[in-house]
Structure formats: C-alpha cells, structure tokens
Amino acid sequence: MPAPKEFLDFVDSKADFFIQRLSDAVAIKSVSGDPQYRSEVIKMSHWIKDQLSAVGVETELRDLGKQHLEGKELLLPPAVLGRLGNDPKKKTVLVYGHVDVQPANRSDGWDTEPFTLTVKENGQLIGRGSSDDKGPVLGWLNILQYHHEQKKELPVNFRCCFEGMEESGSEGLDELVQRESKPGGWFEGVDCVCISDNYWLNTKTPVLTYGLRGLTYFKLAVEGPAKDLHSGVFGRMVHEPMTDLIALMSKLVDVNGKILVPGVDDMVSAADVQERQLYEKLDYSIADVESAIGSSTTLSEDKVEVLMGRMRLPSLSLHGIEGAFYGAGGKTVIPAKVIGKFSIRLVPPQTPDNINPLVEKYIKEEFAKLGSKNKCTLEYEHGGKPWIGDISHWNYEAAKAATRAVYGREPDMTREGGSIPVTLTFAESLGVNVLLLPMGRGDDGAHSTNEKLDRSNFIEGTKLLGTYLYEIAAVGK
C-alpha cells in the first residue's frame, strides 16, 4: 500500500513551511552536554510537545529526575511521549528521536552561526541539529500535520518517544523505556520500532541500517602538584602529569587504528570471504569517504577494509584533554591535573561490561610501568552495548518498499559505526524488531562544524517515513 498521492503533494507544497519550522527548532540551543544550556534543552522538550499537540497527538512530558555533574545537580530534560490511534486492526509503530544537540560554537570553525539555520542555494540547510536529529524528528511531525490538517487517519497506530539527552548518554531514558514497555505502559502493544537518527553511507543511496556499534567512554586522569606550575621554575624537578598522560594515551591505539589494549580487537573474529562480499556490494567508494571527510586520509585504499573499520570492527578515538592548556598562543604551564578523554566503539560480542575490565587492567599496568609518583585514575563515563537487528522482518520489508517507492531503488543494507544505545533498550524491553531508517546523507557532518541536512533529504525523507507507515499497514495486523 503506497502512500496516497495527496500526502506526497502536501509534503512538496509545504516544503518552505517545514524548513521554517526546522529553523525554529535549530534556533533553540539544546546542547545537552553543557550545563549552561540545560534550560534550552528543557525548552526544546516543551517545544516539540506543543508541536505534537497541535497536530492532534496526545502527549505527556515525563520527568527523568536529576543529573549529577561536576558536583552540581541538574534537572534532566523531560522525555516527550506521544500517542495517536488505538485501532486494534492496525499495527502500532513506535518512533524514537532526540531533540538535543552536540555543542557548537562559531569559533569551532563554523562558516555561519550554528544555531541559525542557513538555507544555501545548493539546497543545504546548515545548522546544529539540522540532520542530528531535529530534521528527522520534524519529518514525523510533517507527516502528522498532513493527516491532522487533511483529517486523514494514520495507517498505523502511532507512538513516539523524543528525548533531550541522547548526545549525553540518554541519561534516565533506559528506565523510562523499560517502565513504559511493561503492560499498561505507554508502549504497550507496540509492534515495531523505527529510529531515524543516522545517515546514508554516501550522498546518493538510501540505506536501512541493521547494526550499531556500542560505546564505552573513559576519563583518564593524571594528577600530581596541588596547582598548575611554571615550567621554568619546576621543569625537570617534578613528574609532570601531562607527560604521564600523553605516554598512556599513546599506548591505546596505533596510527592505523589498531587497538592496543590487549584482548579488545581479539574479541572480534575476522571476516570470511562471504562477509567481505557483502561490503564489496555496498554503494560506497574510497572517494565517497574522502568527499565526506574532505581529505585523502583513509586508513586503507581498500573500500572493504575501510567499511569494515566502521561497521564490524571496534574503534578507539582520542578526543582531547581537560585541564591542559588549550588556547592559541604559547602558555608555559605545567598543568597540575589533566584528564584524557577517549572512547571505544564496540561491536558484538563486546560490551562495556566485558571491555572495561580490560581497559582498566591495561591502564593500571601501563601506568605502573611508567614509575611515576603521580596519581592515575580511570573513570568510565558512559556507554552502551552494540546492536544487530533481524533484516528479514516485515519492518525491514516495509522500509525497503518505501525506499523503492520514494527513491526508485533498493536501499543498501548497512551497519552503522555510531552508537544509539537506546536502540538496544527498545529491542530488549519490547522484544520487537527495531529498524534504523535514516533521513540524512553521509556528509552531513553530525557532531562536526557546518552540520547540514539537504533540502531534498528533508522533503523526500518526510515522504519516505510517511510511505513506510503505509507499507507497514499493507502487511496487515
């Protein structure tokens, strides 16, 4: 059952309105990782609730309690639950998205104000959260608006769960999902889940995603002096925390991406010929990667190796150092306490539970080898297990049919390198199939400067998500 032509026409005719609404959403600085923007994240929760109510959705804000951060207590932004339709003859689809965003400052290298949606002539809609994940969330809103305004019934029973802490570990959400998945809960009767919070591999081929990497994020602290020291006065008198930290961080991953923590890479079996062929078939080239990153710095010239690096291998990235000198110019300081930030993306069978002890043991051993008098502590910051879904399920068949209808082609079936830990929570709590159906392109620059969503992806993506609901209905109850 394809989507009605009236729906597709409506989406085209309302494109400018949809973009204006995306602009309104981007303007709310809902950075969940920075306490100073917490009120904006909360404002964003209310904003999306009001938008849903306006198109006839029954909504509730759910308090998620408080967050303890750097000795302060912060209110968590409430989750927004939505519900429309309760027809036992229809399938019930639960949609998840998030309305918080990564930090963004013009000075990070943005060409335009990050929280002002800039519409470029080439169709790019540039702004923080445009693609990750306000655009997709508004895609669902666009569909609901059509059915509300045109007084059409949705082809499915609709449930939604939009949160404001995804970029900061989805704090509080797991408990909510588990609670609402029980009998009598908001998610009772849900038949499948659809999450639109990732990206195409390239800039032209739609994808369905059936796997995500997990994550385990660490803070590695080395401290010595009670205060920062002058490198002239104390250089070569004391054990410098930065020297120790840099030595430890240099032992985590090699220049080719191999993880040096014993046992981590070993936990993943090598791909056989058949599995390699799956990656060979994907519409993705080294040139696509190079275009997305803007440089010729892939770890390999072999497309299969590079794709497997994202999809089926763990990765370890060094993100930065807290407490050291980070400004421009030259400051001659010996920082007293420095905290290295690094994380490992996990693939089955890796989990924070089986990986963290390996990292802790290794750091402890390597620090002992240094023979420094400084103090070293490793803290697990946040994380989540990896996930793999069943691609033979009707949920995936419906998404494939929708892709064919909107884009006229078969989607690539991919595993994603990123982590959306709640995916696994939905799969495990509800015991139903979960699908990732992305809206944006591989070069959207989520978490980066100049994040964008292409106008065509926003508009055709809205059609895709709507058509997907009609294709689900075609499966019948």
Place this chain on the structure above:
Amino acid sequence: MPAPKEFLDFVDSKADFFIQRLSDAVAIKSVSGDPQYRSEVIKMSHWIKDQLSAVGVETELRDLGKQHLEGKELLLPPAVLGRLGNDPKKKTVLVYGHVDVQPANRSDGWDTEPFTLTVKENGQLIGRGSSDDKGPVLGWLNILQYHHEQKKELPVNFRCCFEGMEESGSEGLDELVQRESKPGGWFEGVDCVCISDNYWLNTKTPVLTYGLRGLTYFKLAVEGPAKDLHSGVFGRMVHEPMTDLIALMSKLVDVNGKILVPGVDDMVSAADVQERQLYEKLDYSIADVESAIGSSTTLSEDKVEVLMGRMRLPSLSLHGIEGAFYGAGGKTVIPAKVIGKFSIRLVPPQTPDNINPLVEKYIKEEFAKLGSKNKCTLEYEHGGKPWIGDISHWNYEAAKAATRAVYGREPDMTREGGSIPVTLTFAESLGVNVLLLPMGRGDDGAHSTNEKLDRSNFIEGTKLLGTYLYEIAAVGK
C-alpha cells in the same frame, strides 16, 4: 654605605599604603597573552608611567609597534622608560620589570578573584601579578617615593625600563633595548642592571640569581579531515590527527624528564664533584620543593639531582593541545586539526638556533615513521637564549651586602629555571653586569592559581632594593 634609617622607617610606616597601591595595580587585568585584555595592558603601561611621574621621575612611553596574532593586528603596549639623576659622580643603575601578567580565571581553581588583591591574615597578598612582577616593580616605586617626598637625592642615577609583554615573549623590546643602549640612547651611561623578576628557592633564604634558562616554544600541528568528525561514523576509517599527535608528543620526553630528542640532553656536560657541591650547599630541601608544589612528586629524592634539574639541565614540558576537546563531560569527536604545545628550557650552550633544527629533524623523522596520511607541521613560537652572569662583579657584591643588611644573612647564589630573555639582551647590548635580585618566595605560585606575595617580602624586599642602591653608591664611581 647602608641605607639611611629614615628610609627603612619610611617603608615600614607606609606599608599599608604600598599594599593599597599594589591592589590598584593588580586590579588592572594586564594579561598580555589574551588579545581581549590588550587595552588593559596598555592602561597598565600608562598607570605605571603616571606613578613614576608623580614621584619625580622623567618618563617616556615608547611605542613598540604592532603584533600579528591569529590573523589580527594588535597594538603592542608601550614600554615605559624612566630617568632620575645624571650626576657623573654617581653610578647609573638600570632597573627592569614588567607590568603584564599571565592569564587567570577564577574557574582555573583560584580561591579568590584573581584580579582583586586579597590580604590574608597570615600576611599573604593574593592576586595575579602580586609577585610576578607588579610587586617588585612597585618596590622600586616605593623607594622613589621616599626620596621624592623626603626630598632626598637618590644615591645613584636611576634608569628604568618597564614593559607589558614579558609573559608573551617581550615582543618589540629587544629592538628598543638595543636602540637605547647606543650612544645618545636612554640607557647611555648605565653601569649595571638589576632585574627583580624571579623568586627565592625556598620560603626563607634570600637569593641572588646569576643564571637563567633559555626557552624554545613549539606548536606541533597535525591535520587531516577538513572538519571535525563523529567518532562513531568515522572511527577506524581515517587517520585521526589526535592519534598521530599523541604518538609524537609521547616521543619528546620520558616520565623522568629525560629529553628524547637526540642531541639535546647530550649538549650539556655532566656536573663534576665540585659543581655538585655548590648545589649541595644551597638552603633547599626536597621538602621545600614538595611544599611549593603541594605534592610528593619530585623526580628524585636527591636534592642535588632535583636542583640541577632546574638550574643546569634543559627541561621539556608538554603544555596542552589546541583544537581537541577540552571541556568537562564526554564529547565523541575526532578533531580535524590539533596543535600540541611544548617547550624546552635551555641551558648554555643551548640556544633556539642550535636546538630547533634538532627538534625539527626528529619530529620529521618520527612522523615519517608513523606512516600517517595526515599532514604534520612544526612551528617555532618564541624563545630566547640562556644567560649566566659574573658573580664576582661589584653589582653582586652590593646585592650581597644589602641582603646581609636587611635579612642578616648571606644570600644563596642560584641559577633560575625560568626564562627572562631580555636579561641577555641587556647584558649583550650594554656590555655591563646584570643581576637578578628577587623579591618573592619560591612558593609564590607565579603563572599558577592563587599567586601571592608575602607582605614581609614586599616590605623587606622594598628595603632590600633600596639598600642595594646605597651599597652600589658605596662602591664609588
């Protein structure tokens, strides 16, 4: 010729006034390393000029031109030249100091507002610049005030040169000093130089300092992608600049302070038994170092080793990384361009000219070994040569006599680990003896949080600097 008792009494009676004036000076946020405070540095130059004029000193502001920083052009703060007395029968003493300060934010870990001088019950005067170097500069002013108010002639011809860029490489000053050292220049006829811009070794024993380490400061940049990347999407697909940079930084210095750049440590000969005895005699213990740094993390338990680490060995410190994630919390970014900051403190015969090529060659080789596709560049940021003075000169004898008179003991003769590049410029341009006569204690925390000057050091230090001028006069012309 000891200082007149009236002078010493005057200093005691005016102590509170002197502290209030120091408070006024600290309140001016003359941070030379941060462009946003440049106007405050310029204000500080004018402030000290006005103060000097008020006590009868002939003054001139000297324009030092412009600074090019991060693509912007910034006005350099003017140097302040002062002159009082031109009696051919007297010796002419040139005094140098600086009125700019290191950056300071309450959030760095200060217990009080850094730019509000806080007078503690234990006599500590806490505030940025209290000890480095506004306190000592105001010490000279206190002396001048006595002679002006009491209508007493100074025992010497006085010249001063106060600058506002010391914490940022003394930009523009070398040329000024060289120019003014020539016949007809402001410094014509100068017989010796006194600089009060360092510290006692410990908290109780006055010192004269006859050596300074030089400095060479580097920015090591590694860049790959055109923009920051999401570690989920791109982790293990691309060469990550942070991985390369951390690998390179880990190869610069070992945990025990040994410099790993070939040829750098080798350039300095080992100390023989006699030289070790000089360090053994200094009134300084491991406990003193531990007290100053607030931790038991010295590189050795052997006092001589630790002192030689500061005074006669080069040191390499890793200061931080620009471009990486530095905030609290956990951001899963792959930074596109990261710039490691490190510097080497130099001792004779090391100079930036003979050390920089070794560093450049080593970085080039080590980066090539990594086999990364990223781009690596090394930039020399600023630096200066080390300096050693002749301690048998009458300039040192006068300072020793003044120390005996004010503190009742012989000073320790030390070499300092820090760098005041202009010291060498004065020595070379004027061809006269240069002495460092510090006012503050070893635990003052210059460049650190909670920088302080003890009230007794400010007051007795003023007496010391004044008595030194009288002792110089005693040598006769």
